[in-house]
Amino acid sequence: MSSQVPRMGLPDLGVGVGLRIPHYGVIFEQNPAMDWFEIISENFMGRGGMPRRNLDKALSRYPVVQHGVSLSIGSVDPLDKTYLSKLKDLLKHTRSPWVSDHLCWAGVSGTHLHDLLPLPYTEEAVRHVAARVKVVQDYLEAPFALENVSSYLTYTNSTMTEWEFVSAVVEEADCGLLLDVNNIYVSAYNHGFNALDYVRGVPHHRVVQYHLAGHTNHGAYIIDTHSGHVIDEVWDLYKQAVQLTGPVSTLIEWDDDIPAFEILAAEAEKARVLRTSACQKKNLDTTRNAPFRLEGAL
Amino acid sequence: MTTPPALTLVQTFLKDAFQTNLPISENRELSAGVAKHVAGNERLTPAEQADLYRRQFFLRHIESLLEDHPGIAHYLGEEGFEAFATAYLAAYPPSTPSLRDLGAGVESFISSWSGIEEPYRPLLREMAHYELVFVDLFDAPDVPSPDLTLLGSLPQEVWLSCPFVFSPLLRLVEYRYPVPELRLQIRNGEVGRDLPMADHASYAVFRQTDVVRFERLTSPAFRLLKALTKGCSLVSACEQLNSTLTPAEADEVEAGLGQWCSRWAGAGWILAVDQNGASLDTSGPRSP
Secondary structure, three states, X not given: OOOOOOHHHOOOOXXXXXXXXXXHHHHHHHOOOOOEEEEEHHHXXXXXXXXXXXXXXXXXXXXXXXXXOOOOOOOXXXXXXXXXXXXXXXXXXXXXXXXXXXXXXXXXXOEEEEEEEOOOXXXXXXXXXXXXXXXXXXXXXXXXXXXXXXXXXXXXXXXXXXXXXXXXXXXXXXXXXXXXXXXXXXXXXXXXXXXXXXXXXXXXXXXXXXXXXXXXXXXOOEEOOOEOOOOHHHHHHHHHHHHXXXXXXXXXEOOEOOOOHHHHHHHHHHHHHHHHHHHHHOOOOOOOOOOOOOOOOO | OOXXXXXXXXXXXXXXXXXXXXXXXXXXXXXXXXXXXXXXXXXXXXXXXXXXXXXXXHHXXXXXXXXXXXXXXXXXXXXXXXXXXXXXXXXXXXXXXXXHHHHHHHHHHHHHOOOOOHHHHHHHHHHHHHHHXXXXXXXXXXXXXXXXXXXXXXXXXXXXXXXXXXXXXXXXXXXXXXXXXXXXXXXXXXXXXXXXXXXXXXXXXXEEOOEEEEEEEOHHHHHHHHHHHXXXXXHHHHHXXXXXXXXXXXXXXXXXXXXXXXXXXXXXXXXXXXXXXXXXXXXXXXXX
């Protein structure tokens, strides 16, 4: 596989980290080297005040990609038009090259649980989600990617594996896949499947972004806390995935017990080194395939 | 798009299960229902798996309420606030994608929740109101700064006879307790949990340079400002006010009027003077 062909027309931005408040001082005062930042869309939908001011500072310095947590693409409730309108407004402002959210449901019957709840892996759910992704993608007029979630339960009526489900959804919806390697590890631990089967089983040409993060192991189960360093097993999984996909925009998430920016940057550097070495092993071109342009942002 | 029946069934059931305030395994009927949908594994029963999400529901939302309502949390104490927030989530389940909307019903819930000691109820209701104003202003859409040079160059008769255009980032509030000052003291760890003295006061709460601030106003200044925000010109606002002023207050208005207008424009509360009254926009700040 060659990285010369941008996947789904989207650029490889390199390795970035999540834009988080405790790091604003360092980021805006020292402009540290970082390929790109990911923002949580919902944190900037208010359209004004300090959040918007800080977003604009980031936009003037770095490529920024929007990642959402509240779309609830798998819910049986109608899509929230107000939410989508705000998301599109923000997208116009950030010029994010793509926008992502989670392959999950977050509420129903008018209640929003603010969680990333797994879906049953059924044909019915595939059709339901894929149809809604098409609506969202058309409305946003921007490339859309779905992220696989960590899960702590499985359903009695599932008829396929999670990776078969994820693959079917993104293929039928014709959207990108944000592959969270830590989430694969967490769910594999919680449900006893082979994480490598998952990595091998998804459509690699649709992977437009990776997520990497730490988690909290409680023995009987793992919770995806985005806390601490990425563990070695997840790094290994990431290496294997990159060998299958080629170099893809990669992001380190760290949301609990957030460390000094230098520690997060070091984690990003580790990802960069691993990514390069994984690609070299497979003779994949690591040249970033479509430099992201800041012109037009803002 | 047709509604998928199996998906509807499982989501509707689990939505309720995740909002119960006791562990799912303690409810035999609920556990049996969960087991129909959730597979479980050799380490966790279906109820235990579902309970991970139930616990997260409360942790996440109580934390969010705590972040937006430090004043209420201070007077209720840690355990009291947890009980309050748990009961609140049952009465007002989160209904929008944004957590910033979560506290929208807090003020009215305080009016009815039996867990609040009666003497504290008015204080907490006012604190809730102020904290919601605070949340609302924090990331409300920006407004352009007033052109102070232009405002300063307007002839006096324009200032007197035309209505002002006020910033939507200004709220005028009146409280029986000094909740803006109390909340600040709570943030700084400077105040205990005893019921404070009532101290009726009027405030302008506003966002300036991205920071939400408050300013205590004298009663005549507050009443004048309130009339102005409703679309009155300065002359008609003063006329309305005149009949209600004590002699001392009348002196205060006469002496302070120029300074007040200058201060309100400088603080960004007055954005412009509408020289075409017909196109007056009165959709600005609302008073409580």
